[in-house]
Amino acid sequence: MKKTIIGVVIVAIVCWLGGSWVLAKQQPSQEKITIVGSTALQPLAEAVANDYRTKHPQTSIIVQGGGSGTGLSQVQAGAVNIGSADIFADQQDGINANKLDDNIVAVSGIVPIVNEELGIKNLTMKQLQQIFIGQITNWQEVGGPDLPITVINRAHGSGTRVAFEQTVLKPGMQAVNAQEQDSNGTVKEIIRNTPGAISYIAFAYLNDQVQSVNLDGVAPTADNVTTNKWPLWSYEHMYTQKQPSQSTASFIKYMQSEKVQKTLVTEAHYISIHDMKVEKTPTGKVTERK
Amino acid sequence: MEDLRQRLTQPSVESKQETSGKVISYLAITLIGGLVTTILIFLTWKGIALFTGNHYSLWEFLSGIKWQPSDHVFGALPMIATSFSVTLLSGIIALPLALIVAIAITEILPSTAYKFLQPTIELLVGIPSVVYGYVGLTVIVPFLRRFFGGTGFGILAATCVLFLMILPTMTSMTIDSFRAVPKQYRNASAGLGATRWQTISRVIIPSAKSGILTAMVFGMARAFGEALAVQMVIGNTTVMPTGLMHSAATLTSVLTTGIGNTVMGTISNNALWSLALILLVMSLAFNLLMRLVSRKGVK
Numbered sequence: 001m002k003k004t005i006i007g008v009v010i011v012a013i014v015c016w017l018g019g020s021w022v023l024a025k026q027q028p029s030q031e032k033i034t035i036v037g038s039t040a041l042q043p044l045a046e047a048v049a050n051d052y053r054t055k056h057p058q059t060s061i062i063v064q065g066g067g068s069g070t071g072l073s074q075v076q077a078g079a080v081n082i083g084s085a086d087i088f089a090d091q092q093d094g095i096n097a098n099k100l101d102d103n104i105v106a107v108s109g110i111v112p113i114v115n116e117e118l119g120i121k122n123l124t125m126k127q128l129q130q131i132f133i134g135q136i137t138n139w140q141e142v143g144g145p146d147l148p149i150t151v152i153n154r155a156h157g158s159g160t161r162v163a164f165e166q167t168v169l170k171p172g173m174q175a176v177n178a179q180e181q182d183s184n185g186t187v188k189e190i191i192r193n194t195p196g197a198i199s200y201i202a203f204a205y206l207n208d209q210v211q212s213v214n215l216d217g218v219a220p221t222a223d224n225v226t227t228n229k230w231p232l233w234s235y236e237h238m239y240t241q242k243q244p245s246q247s248t249a250s251f252i253k254y255m256q257s258e259k260v261q262k263t264l265v266t267e268a269h270y271i272s273i274h275d276m277k278v279e280k281t282p283t284g285k286v287t288e289r290k
Numbered sequence: 291m292e293d294l295r296q297r298l299t300q301p302s303v304e305s306k307q308e309t310s311g312k313v314i315s316y317l318a319i320t321l322i323g324g325l326v327t328t329i330l331i332f333l334t335w336k337g338i339a340l341f342t343g344n345h346y347s348l349w350e351f352l353s354g355i356k357w358q359p360s361d362h363v364f365g366a367l368p369m370i371a372t373s374f375s376v377t378l379l380s381g382i383i384a385l386p387l388a389l390i391v392a393i394a395i396t397e398i399l400p401s402t403a404y405k406f407l408q409p410t411i412e413l414l415v416g417i418p419s420v421v422y423g424y425v426g427l428t429v430i431v432p433f434l435r436r437f438f439g440g441t442g443f444g445i446l447a448a449t450c451v452l453f454l455m456i457l458p459t460m461t462s463m464t465i466d467s468f469r470a471v472p473k474q475y476r477n478a479s480a481g482l483g484a485t486r487w488q489t490i491s492r493v494i495i496p497s498a499k500s501g502i503l504t505a506m507v508f509g510m511a512r513a514f515g516e517a518l519a520v521q522m523v524i525g526n527t528t529v530m531p532t533g534l535m536h537s538a539a540t541l542t543s544v545l546t547t548g549i550g551n552t553v554m555g556t557i558s559n560n561a562l563w564s565l566a567l568i569l570l571v572m573s574l575a576f577n578l579l580m581r582l583v584s585r586k587g588v589k
Contacts, residue, residue, distance in 0.1 A: 177528065
C-alpha cells in the first residue's frame with residue numbers, strides 16, 4: 001500500500017515536471033533582466049520595471065538591493081545584467097570602470113537635515129565642513145542654542161556618503177568618528193527624535209518631520225541642483241557590461257526616456273537627467289553641459 | 291536442504307537493511323562533515339587574505355583602534371572589545387533572572403504553571419532576531435533617549451535587546467537542568483529537615499551547576515554572534531567603547547553594514563572577512579567552553 005502511494009507520487013511529480021517543461025517550451029521565450037545594487041535607487045527601479053513590464057510582457061525584470069558595491073561587482077562578474085550604483089565605478093575599489101558601460105538614469109539631491117527644535121535653517125559650506133570633521137562641536141558656535149552637536153553619518157562606502165564627502169570635505173580630510181546608519185529612513189528617524197543631531201539624506205526621503213538646512217542661503221530645490229547652485233547631488237547609475245543584451249539596452253533606454261524622467265523619476269523626488277544644465281566628472285569637477 | 295542452506299548463507303533482507311541504513315548514515319555524516327570543513331577552509335582562506343595577500347600586519351589588525359576603510363586602516367580592537375562587552379553585560383544581567391524564573395517554575399509554582407509557561411518560553415526562543423531589533427529600535431532606544439539623553443543608540447540599548455533575546459533560551463535550558471535533578475535529592479534534603487530555600491541553594495543549584503553554566507555560555511554565544519538586532523540599535527561607531535550610552539560597533543554590525551559596499555577581493559572586503567574569521571574562532575571557543583563546562587559537571 002505504502003509503496004503504491006510513493007509510486008503514484010513519484011509518477012505525478014515526473015508528469016508535472018515534464019508537462020511544465022513542455023508548456024514552458026511552447027511559450028515565447030522570456031527575457032530576463034536582473035538589476036542588483038543601490039538600495040537608494042531600488043524603489044525607483046522597481047516602479048519603472050513595473051511600468052515597463054505592462055508594455056513588454058515577455059520581459060521579466062528582477063530588482064534587488066544589496067548595495068552599490070555589490071551591484072558593481074556583480075555586473076563586473078557578469079552575474080547580473082544591470083548593476084545600479086549611486087557612485088561612479090571609478091570611485092569603487094576593485095572595479096575596472098573601463099570594462100563597464102555607464103548609464104546615468106537620474107540625479108539625486110542630498111540635503112543636510114537637523115532636528116526641528118534646533119532653529120538652525122542655514123549654514124555656510126565651511127560650517128558644515130567643520131561640523132563633519134569635528135572642529136565645531138557645539139551649536140552655539142554657529143548661532144544655535146548651547147547644545148552639543150551629534151553627527152549621524154552614513155556607512156563607509158555608501159553612495160550618499162561618498163557624494164556628500166566629495167563635495168563637503170577637502171581631499172585628505174577625515175570625517176569625525178560618529179554614529180553610522182545604513183539607511184536614509186533610520187537617519188531621518190534619529191534626527192527627528194534627537195535634539196542637536198545633524199545628518200544628510202537624499203531628497204527623496206525628505207519630509208516635514210525634519211528641518212532641511214540651506215547652504216550659504218541657497219535652498220535645496222531641484223531647480224538649484226540643475227544649475228549646481230545647490231552643490232550636493234550625485235548621479236544614479238545603471239552599469240552594464242560592454243554590449244549589453246537587447247532587452248537590457250531597451251530597458252535602460254526606456255528609463256532614460258523623456259516620458260519616464262518627467263513622470264516616475266520626478267514623482268520619486270529625483271531630478272530628471274534632461275533638466276541638468278551641468279555635469280559632474282567622477283572626480284567631482286562640475287562643468288557646463290553642452 | 292538446499293533451500294535452507296541458501297537461506298543461511300545468503301544475506302537476509304534484514305541484514306541488507308542494516309547495510310543500506312549504514313550507507314545512508316555515512317553519506318549524511320560525510321555531507322555534514324564536508325560542509326563544515328568547506329566553510330572552515332573557505333572562511334580561513336578569505337580571513338587570512340588580508341595578512342597574506344595585502345600584507346597587513348596581524349598585530350596592527352588586532353590591536354589597532356582606528357577603523358577607516360577609506361584610508362585602508364583596519365584596527366579591529368574597538369569591535370572586539372564592544373562585542374565582548376555587550377555579550378558579557380547581557381549574560382550577566384540575564385543569568386540571575388533566568389535562575390529565578392527557573393527556580394520559581396520548577397520548585398515553587400504548581401506544575402500547571404510549568405505546563406503553561408514552558409511553551410510560552412519556547413515560543414519566545416523562536417522569535418526571529420529582527421523582531422527583537424525592531425522592538426529595540428521603536429521601544430528601547432526612544433525610552434533610553436528620554437531617560438538619559440543623547441541619541442539613545444549605544445551599548446546599553448544593545449545590551450537590553452540581547453538580554454531580551456537570550457533570556458528565554460537561558461531560562462528554558464536552566465529549567466531543563468533543574469528538572470534533571472533527581473527527585474530523591476529533594477526528598478532526601480527534606481528528610482534531613484532542610485527548608486525549601488536550603489534545598490534550592492545547597493542541593494539543587496549545586497547539582498545543576500553545569501547545566502546552568504552551559505545555559506549561560508549558550509546564551510552568550512548567541513549574543514556574540516547576533517548581527518541584525520544589535521546593528522539596529524548600537525549606532526555603529528567604530529570607536530573603543532567608553533560608556534554605556536555611547537554608540538559603538540560590534541564585529542557583526544560592522545560586517546552587516548559594510549559587506550554590501552565593498553567589492554570581493556579588495557582590501558576593505560578582505561578586512562571584513564578577517565572580522566568574520568574572528569567571529570568564527572570566537573564561536574568555536576564558546577563551543578569548546580560549553581563542552582568543558584558540561585563535562586566537568588558530571589559527577
